[in-house]
Amino acid sequence: MSPEARASEGRPREFSPRDMRVLRRAKEILSGEDVTYERARRDLSAEGLLSYVVDGDGGGVQEVRDQAAEQAAWIEFIRGIVQEEIATLRDLSANLVRRIDGLERSLDRPNASPTPSGGPISTTSAAAVDSEAERRRNWPRFR
Numbered sequence: 001m002s003p004e005a006r007a008s009e010g011r012p013r014e015f016s017p018r019d020m021r022v023l024r025r026a027k028e029i030l031s032g033e034d035v036t037y038e039r040a041r042r043d044l045s046a047e048g049l050l051s052y053v054v055d056g057d058g059g060g061v062q063e064v065r066d067q068a069a070e071q072a073a074w075i076e077f078i079r080g081i082v083q084e085e086i087a088t089l090r091d092l093s094a095n096l097v098r099r100i101d102g103l104e105r106s107l108d109r110p111n112a113s114p115t116p117s118g119g120p121i122s123t124t125s126a127a128a129v130d131s132e133a134e135r136r137r138n139w140p141r142f143r
Helices: 017-030 037-046 067-108 126-137
Strands: 052-054 061-063
Touching: 017 037, 017 067
Parallel strands: none
Antiparallel strands: 052 061
């Protein structure tokens, strides 16, 4: 965490966007089963998210940056966001394809009409319509 995120002498903590990213990732890691704080620290460190080190004398905080690890962490963070959005778009696309297929099927059937909600299409088959028309043609004619 950044030096500003450390509480001291009644001063409130101030989390930077980077601090918030570290906290979110720590929460994700710790949500797994049987994950210890030490393992979470190792994972965060491996991802380049723990770049602040407390000095040995206990008084100061020194920032240590591993730019390659930090860049890799940013790329992974952004990749996760993009994957979530792509999944949402795929779901929407699949729903639209189903609705278009239903509408196209309803246009192919003379007595079928789509429901306003995009729900199921009429189950009257073309064979049933043809059978009914044939039956009516064979009715006796009255004079």
